[in-house]
Every structure is written in C-alpha cells, then in structure tokens.
Amino acid sequence: MSTIDGSAIKKVVIACDAGMGSSVMVASQLAKRLKPYQVSVTHTPVNDIPADADVVLCQTTLLARARKGAREKVVIGFQSFLGDPVFDLVEAAIRDGGPLAG
Template identity: 50%
Template sequence: MTTINGSAIKTLVVACDAGMGSSVMLAGQLRRQLKKNGVTVVHAAVAEIPVEADVIVTHQGLADRVRGVAPDTVIVSIQLFIGDPAVARLVSAIQTGSDVGE
C-alpha cells in the first residue's frame, strides 16, 4: 500500500474524465480548504495528470486507469465528488500531518 504523510503533500490532483463539472467543484472546494496548508490543487483529465502529483483524488470507476498513469502515487478513490468521507479524511490528514494511503 502506497502512503504519504499529509504534511508532505504539495500537489493534489482531482482527476476525472466524465465532464460533468462535479470534479471541478471539488477541486475548487479543496483549493479553499487547503490554501493555508500550501497545497496546490489541480483539476486534470486522467491522461493529463501532472507528474508532480503527490496525491490523486478520482472516482472509483477511474481508479484503475489512474493507477496505470501514476502507479507510484497515492490514489484516493471516491464514490461522490461532493460530500465523500474519503475527501474529508484526506483534508484532515493534510491539516494534521497524518498519513494518507490507498
């Protein structure tokens, strides 16, 4: 299992390919929540995930594709782009410096 300490996360990517806008809303929400922590939040298509990504948040249906693109990066798989408990745990881990894992 790949893990990273929340305090080491500098670039967080919200990856999507559905084009429904909810992933863009999540990226904006995370930008606001993590601004004080110095985390850059990027929204990207799965095929365009930047190499500097420390953590990738994506829908569970895309997780295998994301693993193929970024096999050594921590992937947080979610069911809902808005209100998913995994996102709340990720934000908490970044803010408290605790570990994040798949």
C-alpha cells in the first residue's frame, strides 16, 4: 500500500475494465470537483494506467489488476460510480493536504 500527501496530487486516473462509459462519467464529475485545485482527472483501461498517475481510482473488483499495473501508486477502490464516499475522501485530501493511502 502506498501513501501520498493530498497537496502533491496532480493527476487522478479513473481505471475501468472493458467499457469507458461509466469511467468517463466519473472522470468528468470528479474533474469538475477537483478543478479548483488544479488536479487533472482522466480515464483509462485498467491495463493501461499511465506512469504519471498520482492516484488511481477503480471499482473494487479491479483493485488487484490496477495495483499490478500501478505499483507504488495510491490505488483506491470504490463500490458505486455515483456518490461513493471515496470521491469525497480524495477531494478532502487534496483540499486539506492530508495523507491518502491505497
């Protein structure tokens, strides 16, 4: 498990499995929330996580695959594409500069 200080986060990646529909929606919503903090949010297939990602968010069913492809990155799972508390947790860490682990 890795840890990052929220103030150091510049890029969040939403990793998905086969389709891109839900991850695009989550990335768009999260990008709006994180825009005031100058944090970019993108989406990508779980097997193609970019090396410059600071934090990777994915459904909990994809955690093992995401962690394999994003070693030494903070990888956090979520249950629901809408309203999951993980998104609030990430925003709070970035806003307040607190630690984020995953």
